[in-house]
Amino acid sequence: MSAADETFLDLALSRSRVDRLARVRTDDAELGALLDRPQTRVLELRGDAVAVLAGPARLRLRPPREGDAGREPWFLGRDAGVDYVAVTAPRETREGEDPTQEGEDLTWAGLREVGADLDDRDAGLLTAATALRAWHDRHGHCPRCGAATEVVQGGWLRRCPSDGSEHHPRTDPAVIMAVTDPDDRLLLATGLPWPEGRLSVLAGFVEAGESLEAAVAREVEEEVGVQIDGLVYRGNQPWPFPGSLMLAFRARTGQTHLTVQESELRSASWYTRDQLSEGLREGRVTLPSRVSVAHRLIEEWFGGPLPGHGPAVPR
Numbered sequence: 120m121s122a123a124d125e126t127f128l129d130l131a132l133s134r135s136r137v138d139r140l141a142r143v144r145t146d147d148a149e150l151g152a153l154l155d156r157p158q159t160r161v162l163e164l165r166g167d168a169v170a171v172l173a174g175p176a177r178l179r180l181r182p183p184r185e186g187d188a189g190r191e192p193w194f195l196g197r198d199a200g201v202d203y204v205a206v207t208a209p210r211e212t213r214e215g216e217d218p219t220q221e222g223e224d225l226t227w228a229g230l231r232e233v234g235a236d237l238d239d240r241d242a243g244l245l246t247a248a249t250a251l252r253a254w255h256d257r258h259g260h261c262p263r264c265g266a267a268t269e270v271v272q273g274g275w276l277r278r279c280p281s282d283g284s285e286h287h288p289r290t291d292p293a294v295i296m297a298v299t300d301p302d303d304r305l306l307l308a309t310g311l312p313w314p315e316g317r318l319s320v321l322a323g324f325v326e327a328g329e330s331l332e333a334a335v336a337r338e339v340e341e342e343v344g345v346q347i348d349g350l351v352y353r354g355n356q357p358w359p360f361p362g363s364l365m366l367a368f369r370a371r372t373g374q375t376h377l378t379v380q381e382s383e384l385r386s387a388s389w390y391t392r393d394q395l396s397e398g399l400r401e402g403r404v405t406l407p408s409r410v411s412v413a414h415r416l417i418e419e420w421f422g423g424p425l426p427g428h429g430p431a432v433p434r
């Protein structure tokens with residue numbers, strides 16, 4: 120297997136160094152003690168944002184504070200002997216609290232903005248906390264009986280007090296694919312709600328009872344009317360906006376005529392590397408950000424960092 124065929128192992132949101140230590144989630148004594156230890160570090164989410172310190176970008180993690188225990192803390196895991204816990208606060212509290220320390224360059228930002236700039240530990244912590252937040256926000260009630268569910272197991276389970284059913288964080292698989300034609304041109308499309316010039320590869324959710332291969336073939340056929348062959352798996356990363364796991368593929372097609380599905384796409388075309396470079400340099404084209412697997416797929420086809428962008432992950 121050549122280096123080019125190795126899967127993406129360092130996608131921005133797949134990097135994680137923290138041991139999730141699932142056994143701690145069911146150990147109430149251990150969970151309860153986390154916030155009593157001054158060396159524990161707390162990641163505070165306010166809405167979707169966390170405090171990020173500049174140069175090099177890193178999460179501002181603080182020692183536990185009075186009141187954290189009452190905020191349903193989520194246990195994120197342990198790294199180098201330090202336990203990491205996330206707590207949430209309403210987004211309005213972002214201003215006015217927590218004055219910056221002297222000399223601190225601090226901004227409030229979400230995973231999309233800073234995910235590619237954080238180191239492996241912080242990227243993993245923020246990805247897990249963002250995914251948990253999105254799940255808790257959308258799953259407050261039991262899907263069986265409608266009762267309000269309770270958070271247990273350090274944030275990794277919701278239990279229904281009425282029927283005892285247990286609900287785990289959900290992840291919805293989605294496929295994303297770089298499709299090339301016989302001249303190695305890349306298929307790029309503009310989604311219906313996007314501004315003109317914003318381009319990406321095709322993507323879509325895996326349907327109930329469907330394989331990944333069938334989902335890729337169906338999405339490409341539905342969106343641009345071509346049949347693919349030569350499907351190659353490239354890698355995956357969580358995409359917790361709100362709950363996807365993106366599974367990335369490369370695919371080829373022998374057909375060049377596109378029939379654009381107007382209910383999903385504004386436009387779609389084949390691009391040569393020169394055409395894409397020119398569009399980027401002239402500012403007519405924008406691509407998905409470095410944090411996305413879409414960016415990485417386009418970069419891989421292009422053969423290196425894209426004009427006007429750094430590498431998809433700092434290397």
Ligand SMILES: [Zn+2]
Nearest residue numbers: 261264279282
């Ligand atoms: Zn229930």
